[in-house]
Amino acid sequence: MSAQTSLPAEPPAIALPADHPRIQPGRIGVLLMNLGTPEGTSYWPMRAYLKEFLSDRRVIEEPRWKWWPVLNLIILSTRPGRKGKDYASIWNKERDEGPLKTITRSQTEQLAQRLEGLAGDRIVFDWAMRYGFPDVKSRIRHLQNEGCDRILLVPLYPQYAAPTSATACDHAFRALMEMRWQPAVRVAPPYHDDPAYIGALAASMRASLARLDFEPEVILCSFHGMPKEYLLKGDPYHCQCVKSWRLLREELGLPAERFRLTFQSRFGPDEWLQPYTDETVKALAQAGTKSLAIVAPGFSADCLETLEELDVENREIFLHNGGEKFAYLPCLNDSAEGMDVIEAVTRRELMGWV
Incomplete structure (x- = not known):
């Protein structure tokens, strides 16, 4: 390079208008998804949960004209009381929530700890329930607000089924349909023979x-x-x-x-x-x-x-x-063995992103 040759100057920084939408740096979201749990064991929380669950066309494939009267006039009048008593017998009274919610939260927290060294704070971990709360739609929006332009969905069902894995993804895809700027999405496959x-x-x-x-x-x-x-x-x-x-x-x-x-x-x-x-x-x-x-x-x-x-x-x-x-x-839950499985699935599906 001759003495007269100089490197091109750095382009000036672009100043965004004050009212420009906030832009986050690219991050990766990992969303663990499970079935769900009612918000309480009394009649109305149980009814709300059962209605959402049993109204899902992936779960009940009967024609609406045939199923709707049975659901609303019979099942939702009698079943919430009986199932509420069953839930009360296993309820986590300390946290006032179903055990599925307690365990899924712990699985997410432990996964975040295990993968902390993989990409630092570039990966954001969260969890959601297909029925009840926290719902899939709100958690996908949360991940996007955290700057995630790529999201890995991890349905926690070892075996694939339309009434479980598919309906969880349906819920996520419906949320994406409402987004102007959609993140890239991957879905972890079933791991029944892993x-x-x-x-x-x-x-x-x-x-x-x-x-x-x-x-x-x-x-x-x-x-x-x-x-x-x-x-x-x-x-x-x-x-x-x-x-x-x-x-x-x-x-x-x-x-x-x-x-x-x-x-x-x-x-x-x-x-x-x-x-x-x-x-x-x-x-x-x-x-x-x-x-x-x-x-x-x-x-x-x-x-x-x-x-x-x-x-x-x-x-x-x-x-x-x-x-x-x-x-x-007991199930694998958030035990060391259970976390080994979730970590293995997540690491494999993140390949190419991290």
Whole structure:
């Protein structure tokens, strides 16, 4: 370079008008999403939660003309009181919230701590519920206001299903439709066969079984059910549940007759995925099985369907029909094993962004 040659001068800084919308630097949002919980156990909070949940076309696919009178005239008149009592039995009274909310918050806080060194404060972590609060729409707007022009959605459902994973994403996409400046979005796929998930489940189960004062003759692997019609329409949920069960059984080294697959929480008169958990529990007890354990690997956090339905209702079914020893093995929750899974999924899906 000759002495006469000089580098081009830096362009002058652009002064924005005083009324120009605030512009944040580029950041990445990570939003953990779970199903939801009512805001209280009394009639009106329960009714509001159930109405939002049971009005979702992804959950109930019946025609509106057929379903609407049943929902509004029958179910929302009777079910809030009964379900409110069930929720009250598992309620986190210290925080005045359902356990699903407590656990999802903790999962988010721990994930932020684990990934703090990945990109510093460039990643913003948050959580939302598909039904109830904090709602998905408000949290996506919050992430955008924090300067996130890229958002990773992480549905906390190991197995994909339209009434869970898809409806959570529907809610997020509806929020994006209302934004003038949309962030780029990724959705973490289901992780039903991820080695990190299977390994964490096996480690958690071994630890839980080691704390028991008995060795269960049979362990039921209970997944949330869905109408059989949804499977016939092409929903992959049943196939992914079966694969998770098979891989977990192989990891634990258990024979199929000792580690059985069942489906719980059926609702309404239609046929659901079988075999049913409650009927299996009853049949095992009546056939002479004296000790039983149940695990629910399809749930990333304990909730009403595990803490009340499995640990209370199915315990009573087993003991009242001749069983003697029963144990419910907790979900991964915010344990070290559970956080290993969420961290592995999040790290993988952030690749290329950080």
